Amino acid sequence: MKIYEKAPAKINLMLDVLHKRPDGYHEVEMIMTMVDLADRLEMSALPRDTIIISSQAGYIPLDEKNLAFQAAKLIKERYNVRSGVYIHLDKKIPVAAGLAGGSSDAAATLRGLNRLWGLNISGEELKKLGAELGSDVPFCVTGGTALATGRGEVLTPLPNPPQCWVVLAKLPINVSTAEVYGRYRNERIEKHPSAERMRAALESRSFPEVCRELGNVLESVTLHMHPEVAHLKETMLRLGADGVLMSGSGPTVFGLVSKEAKVSRIYNGLRGFCKEVYAVRLLT
């Protein structure tokens, strides 16, 4: 039997850091949603007690460093599963981009193996397992649109944003999430984004309000380290995007666009100097 799972990318519509916790993580307030840019996972049972990962992407680890491997190992150990699994990852989400590609693969593995091995693990339990793998994994287990607090694992579902186009652009820069959080300083932020106001914008289904409330305090770190990301944001706005923000710890920048007619202009304008550009829809 083969099981297929889609692992979509996430974007942060807002991200605020409240304070650093004694365990080293940061207490955050984020609103996240999914976009229709997804990895595809194919899982099949193996008679031998082993986990094998393959991928068409030459640039990700295929051993225990892979988050899908870690998810399979965790579920096998916790539920005492003796059979093995072969997982093929068809990667479409850019890696180390701030789009939670690895986290979404881990979440899709948890969902898929729950089905493959008939384990009947509840959604709540899957999210708890996910939290052991990474802060973004619990959100990726359920998807939709949610307010995430704690270190990202405490989730409150919210209405999806009004449907629109999302243009994503990633410069060839590597950004470490740990380094970005490590360099973050609250006192340098003049105006914090508001989860309450973004929530109100989503509840009133107002696209202009959603665009107005976009904000991510981690931009203060990543844009300082990589000024070309600020330039990318400005270019996207100039080309006509309705709202522009860096996702997560970056470096991917996304633009929300309501009118289809504008999308190809923005896409083509960005392709001039950025190789990785995608025009997708929200996953609503």
Ligand SMILES: C[C@](O)(CO)[C@H](O)COP(=O)(O)OP(=O)(O)OC[C@H]1O[C@@H](n2ccc(N)nc2=O)[C@H](O)[C@@H]1O
């Ligand atoms: C930037 C975001 O992607 C926004 O959605 C997340 O906050 C990070 O999620 P993630 O990549 O799943 O993060 P994890 O794998 O849990 O943590 C990577 C590193 O980021 C830092 N980290 C992460 C989450 C958090 N709330 N506070 C932190 O300080 C920690 O140094 C941690 O060692």
Ligand SMILES: Nc1ncnc2c1ncn2[C@@H]1O[C@H](COP(=O)(O)OP(=O)(O)OP(=O)(O)O)[C@@H](O)[C@H]1O
């Ligand atoms: N299945 C996977 N897909 C992509 N990267 C993976 C995977 N498993 C492990 N990695 C490693 O994880 C690191 C981060 O990759 P990932 O694409 O998840 O970053 P990200 O989009 O910035 O995540 P986040 O937004 O959650 O911080 C990379 O260095 C990569 O080698």
